[in-house]
Amino acid sequence: MRYYFYYSIPVLQQMVLLWAILCVLALPFLLLRYRSQGSFLSFRTAGFTAVVLLYAAGVIAYTLLPLPARDELVCTVGATYPRFFLGWSLQFALRDHGGLLDALTSIYVVQVxxxxxxxxxxxxxxxxxWRLSFTVLLYTAFGCSLLIELTQLTGLWGFYDCAVRTFDAxxxxxxxxxxxLGWALVATWQRRARLRGDVLALLGVAPSGIIKK
Incomplete structure (x- = not known):
């Protein structure tokens, strides 16, 4: 855990910087919107957009940053070998720790x-x-994660001479x-709200609690 604490400090710093850069890059789109529709984004929409950009900056920072200097990266054979199999984290945790409890609290499981x-x-x-269906969400998440892993494997698509991190299936x-899991939480909550409305309608009670005549 101490490793993640010290590792997270530069990552958070670069995340904030990257977020500021993304916000600046979004300004031309706001100007185009203003010219085409004659209005800027509402405060609510602008806030939501800022949160989405912050999340995108966080994902990029966590998976790719901090990047080494191009002339300082040492390409060692086998240092970032691809892992195309599942379950290696638990396997390594059990190998390096005596008991199951220690394994479940190891850095391997924390990483998972x-x-x-x-x-x-x-x-x-x-x-x-965004109201995406489960299938679209599944392909979107898989595609985004695969893009991140390929970016790591190819050394930022050829910017580096070797992989900057390990490709991990x-x-x-x-x-x-x-x-x-995130999509399922939202779907469960929405279904719960609809179920409550159906039950109230069946009992002849309005959503406000007033009994219908």
């Missing part, structure tokens, strides 16, 4: 949980704001799982 949590907001946004699975 963080990768799941990383894409939960994407699933929430997809189900709540388990990360793709965990990211996609996180998005599905």
């Amino acid at each position: 949980l963080l990768n799941v949590l990383l894409f939960v907001p994407l699933g929430v946004l997809a189900g709540w704001r 388990e990360d793709i699975f965990n990211n996609t799982l996180g998005a599905v």
